[in-house]
Amino acid sequence: MNGLVVSPGQGRRLVTKAQEITFKVTASQGTFASVFEVVVPPGFDVGAHVHTRQEELFYILEGQLDLCAFEPIERTPDDWRGxxxxxxxxxxxxxxxxxMFVPPGCPHAFTNPTDEPTRVLFLSYPPPDHESYFEELSRIFSHGAEVDSNAVQRLRDRYDVDQITPLRHGTPAS
Structure with a gap:
């Protein structure tokens, strides 16, 4: 039995107009968690959402994010930042x-409100749900200039993502 060493710049990369994701540890290497390095571009907002089965951990390597991991007094459908x-x-x-650690059932969100990309180490349990989700999401984002929001919603429905506020990418919102 051997372990795994993944050097900087190594791993399978998915690049979309929304994010750059490098698969570091996947279900093919073990059952601990899926581990990704994610580059979050300026203005990207994953939107508030909740999972019933998934646990997630986000560790900021470089840059800044606005983070939320709690049940609000009121779930506003347009914007979670307030x-x-x-x-x-x-x-x-x-x-x-x-x-930021997110247990199952906890609404959470992040956005990059700056003008610089942010690098994040992201762990998701159980694998391989987020691996498959990111692969399918990258195919949706690669089709033309506009993102098919219905296709994104169908994907989220299949992968235990209850979207509360919209996913957005573009100009940072201060």
């Missing part, structure tokens, strides 16, 4: 070295 939890939690501007 959410507040009953305990007073609010969206956090997080930089390098910051970490």
């Amino acid at each position: 959410w507040t939890s009953p305990e007073g939690d609010r969206v956090t501007r997080a930089g390098s070295g910051s970490c």
Whole structure:
């Protein structure tokens, strides 16, 4: 039995207009988690969403993200960035070295509000759900200038992603 060493720049890459994802550890190597390095471009907003089965961990390597991982007092359908939890939690501007853990059932979101790309180490359990999701999402994003939002929704429905606010990519929203 051998372990795995993945050097910088190594791994299978998926590049779309929304994100750049490098598969570092996949279900073919073990059952611990799927591990990805993700480059989040300026203005990308994954939109608030929730999973019933998935656990996720985000660790910011370089750059900044606005992060949210709580049930808000009110789930507003257009924008999560003004959410507040009953305990007073609010969206956090997080930089390098910051970490966000998301258990199943917890609404969460992130956006890159800056003018620079942000690099994130992303772990997802159980594998290979996010591996398959990212592969299919990259095919959707590769078709033409406009993203087929219905195709994205069908994909999310199949992969335990209950979307609360829209996914957006483009100009950073301050």
